[in-house]
Amino acid sequence: MIEKFCGTMLRDDRRFALGVWLPCDASWTSPLNAATIPHRADGVRSMPPAIDPFRITDKLEPSALDVMIDRLEVRGHHPYFAKPLSEYLDRMEIDRRSTVLDLGCGTGIAARAIAARPGFEGTILGIDRSDYLVQAARRFADDEKVGGRVRFERGDSHALGLGSASIDAVVAHTLFSHLDDPAKVLTEMRRVLRSDGVIAIFDGDCASLTFELADAERSRRMDDAIIASLVTNPRILRQMPRLLKDAGFVVDAIMPTIITEIGTADYWKSAIESFAKLAPKAGILSEAETTAWVGEVLDASANGVFFGSSVYYAYIAHAV
Numbered sequence: 001m002i003e004k005f006c007g008t009m010l011r012d013d014r015r016f017a018l019g020v021w022l023p024c025d026a027s028w029t030s031p032l033n034a035a036t037i038p039h040r041a042d043g044v045r046s047m048p049p050a051i052d053p054f055r056i057t058d059k060l061e062p063s064a065l066d067v068m069i070d071r072l073e074v075r076g077h078h079p080y081f082a083k084p085l086s087e088y089l090d091r092m093e094i095d096r097r098s099t100v101l102d103l104g105c106g107t108g109i110a111a112r113a114i115a116a117r118p119g120f121e122g123t124i125l126g127i128d129r130s131d132y133l134v135q136a137a138r139r140f141a142d143d144e145k146v147g148g149r150v151r152f153e154r155g156d157s158h159a160l161g162l163g164s165a166s167i168d169a170v171v172a173h174t175l176f177s178h179l180d181d182p183a184k185v186l187t188e189m190r191r192v193l194r195s196d197g198v199i200a201i202f203d204g205d206c207a208s209l210t211f212e213l214a215d216a217e218r219s220r221r222m223d224d225a226i227i228a229s230l231v232t233n234p235r236i237l238r239q240m241p242r243l244l245k246d247a248g249f250v251v252d253a254i255m256p257t258i259i260t261e262i263g264t265a266d267y268w269k270s271a272i273e274s275f276a277k278l279a280p281k282a283g284i285l286s287e288a289e290t291t292a293w294v295g296e297v298l299d300a301s302a303n304g305v306f307f308g309s310s311v312y313y314a315y316i317a318h319a320v
């Protein structure tokens with residue numbers, strides 16, 4: 001495996017792997033499967049194309065989707081995550097909107113939060129590409145007795161079967177980092193939005209996701225591998241000012257949130273445990289590599305030396 005990396009030596013006695021120069025004779029084992037790493041035209045190895053499990057939920061087996069459901073529910077009810085949702089819904093003045101669309105609704109965390117607001121009297125349509133997640137969303141809504149206000153349907157955000165100018169507000173809660181074609185989805189959002197409507201795009205700035213291990217360089221390589229395994233568009237929120245402008249939106253507000261835990265993991269613990277099951281599906285990290293990483297990170301938490309962090313942003317915008 002090391003030989004394969006040496007084969008891409010670019011200059012002198014060093015090789016470039018995962019964004020880092022290494023001596024060719026270094027006894028370093030890649031956290032990645034070297035055989036799967038393609039070469040770019042300029043000879044530099046790039047990260048393998050992601051098979052982001054959240055992008056292919058319509059093709060995943062139920063056992064993987066059950067892991068996702070547990071994670072989305074734990075995350076959605078965690079105060080660190082519920083707070084920015086509530087704040088950006090306030091900023092959108094969601095309570096005065098009659099028809100709301102929740103794109104990539106998953107288990108319906110955002111749709112249910114809107115339906116449960118005392119001041120909200122409208123209706124919400126949640127759309128997700130996974131029928132399994134749509135069914136879970138219906139069950140959760142019934143359990144929480146908000147089923148009368150929300151409807152969940154299977155669909156693709158790139159081609160919504162909805163009339164033009166038919167929706168007052170569109171929410172995309174942690175969808176954009178997983179999309180095949182974010183610009184196309186923005187165009188669809190613009191099409192279905194009424195002229196006085198509002199949209200919110202909330203997601204992790206996944207390029208900022210980081211978990212520190214004892215070895216700083218290994219931390220960086222594993223951060224890169226985890227991000228590539230779980231996200232299709234890790235820098236999408238940094239592209240958003242351009243993409244929104246191109247799609248015909250004006251930004252009204254940008255609301256950043258930093259979720260950092262230092263010492264002990266709580267919010268990040270369930271994330272890390274779900275990564276252990278979902279990340280190997282992307283084909284970059286093996287199950288053994290992911291399990292070892294999870295062990296290291298959770299040991300750090302048990303020993304009070306954990307560091308885990310990501311920035312999140314909400315963009316609130318209206319149509320030009």
Ligand SMILES: C[S@@+](CC[C@H](N)C(=O)[O-])C[C@H]1O[C@@H](n2cnc3c(N)ncnc32)[C@H](O)[C@@H]1O
Pocket residue numbers: 054055056057058072076103104105106107108109110127128129130133155156157158172173174175178179180
């Ligand atoms: C990270 S989950 C977020 C779920 C939910 N919004 C939440 O925050 O709990 C991303 C969701 O987007 C859905 N998804 C991905 N691509 C999609 C697409 N093109 N159209 C509709 N849903 C999509 C996935 O099925 C998944 O449920």
